Amino acid sequence: EAQVTQNPRYLITVTGKKLTVTCSQNMNHEYMSWYRQDPGLGLRQIYYSMNVEVTDKGDVPEGYKVSRKEKRNFPLILESPSPNQTSLYFCASSLSPESSGSRLYSGELFFGEGSRLTVL
Amino acid sequence: QKEVEQNSGPLSVPEGAIASLNCTYSDRGSQSFFWYRQYSGKSPELIMFIYSNGDKEDGRFTAQLNKASQYVSLLIRDSQPSDSATYLCAVNSPGGGADGLTFGKGTHLIIQP
Numbered sequence: 001e002a003q004v005t006q007n008p009r010y011l012i013t014v015t016g017k018k019l020t021v022t023c024s025q026n027m028n029h030e031y032m033s034w035y036r037q038d039p040g041l042g043l044r045q046i047y048y049s050m051n052v053e054v055t056d057k058g059d060v061p062e063g064y065k066v067s068r069k070e071k072r073n074f075p076l077i078l079e080s081p082s083p084n085q086t087s088l089y090f091c092a093s094s095l096s097p098e099s100s101g102s103r104l105y106s107g108e109l110f111f112g113e114g115s116r117l118t119v120l
Numbered sequence: 121q122k123e124v125e126q127n128s129g130p131l132s133v134p135e136g137a138i139a140s141l142n143c144t145y146s147d148r149g150s151q152s153f154f155w156y157r158q159y160s161g162k163s164p165e166l167i168m169f170i171y172s173n174g175d176k177e178d179g180r181f182t183a184q185l186n187k188a189s190q191y192v193s194l195l196i197r198d199s200q201p202s203d204s205a206t207y208l209c210a211v212n213s214p215g216g217g218a219d220g221l222t223f224g225k226g227t228h229l230i231i232q233p
Contacts, residue, residue, distance in 0.1 A: 040128075042225035043164070043208065090163055107154050107212050107221050111163035 002027045006091050006112035013081055014120050021076045021115050023091030030096035032074040033058070033109070034066065036087040043090070049074055050096065081119040089115045122147045124211050126224035134232050139196040141227050143209030146190070153185060153192045154210040158226065164208055168194065199231045 004025045013019055025032065033048035035058075045058030049068040063085055065077040074093075078085060092109040123146040133139040143153075152171040156164035170176045170183040170192065182195040192211075196203055206226040213220030 040225070043223040045221075107152055107169065107210060108166050109156075109164070109221070111165070114161075114163050 002110070004091055004093055004110050004112035006089075006115045008115060009113060010116050012118045012120065015082055016080050019078050019081060019117075021078075021089060021091075021117070023074045023076065023112060024072050025074075025091075025093040025110070026072065027093060027110065028071065029093035029110070030071070031094040032068065033092045033094075034064070034074070034076045035090045035092065036060065036085075037090060037114075038087050046076070046089075078117075081117075083119050085117065086119050087117060089117060091115075122150075122211070122213065122222045124209055124222050124224035126207075126209050126227045128225060129228035130230050131227055132230045132232055133199050135199060135201060137199055139199045139203065139229055139231070141194040141196075141207050141209075141229065143192045143194075143211075143224055144190055145192070145209075145211045145222075147211070147213065147222075148187075148190060150190075150211045150213065152212040153183070154212075154221070155181075155183060155194045156208040156210060156223075158206045158208060160205070196229075201231045201233050204229060204231045 007022045030051045034046040035043045037043050044060045046064050047066040049055045052071050055066050091112040094109050125144045154169045155167050157167050158164040168183045170185045173185050176183045180197045184193045206228050208226045209224040210221045
């Protein structure tokens, strides 16, 4: 079954304790991305990756790190979490425009189930 | 700064009626437009995309695009309680690609039985 898998799904942690949220996809997608979703603010992109070893900042990258050492995995790292990082996090993947055949419809994102993070 | 605007709602529609969801965008060079549905506590899922002016129909769903007015809409015919969800409009930058997607904040739709 084609899917994007995130872990953990729920996490309560304390300020300053490093944590990693894993994301894995089995669709051989080149593109992967992390979003956070907050009430009244909608989905905001944190980081994205166009392919292995290629990452770039999204709209709200402060306080986060990512890596893309393998095509299927794109972990999100919070080195020193703070309460303002309490949020619902989504990982998503997509074909690249080259693989999908067109940039027009390469905006189809496949989302993971989400990871609800609380930082106390 | 690319902007995608949606009325947050809630938009309440009787069962069986047509639900009309609207979205405006600021970047005139945007090329493709996506509607995602998100049930409460779940992840977004793509239901339609459109990139040519006019209407695109898929079952009970119709997407409408007017690039001159920078306006895209989603019509849901014969609305069902299972259509109750938040609908997110997403717009691609002129360069296209998923990296250029900008999401609106979503419209909360409630279908009343």
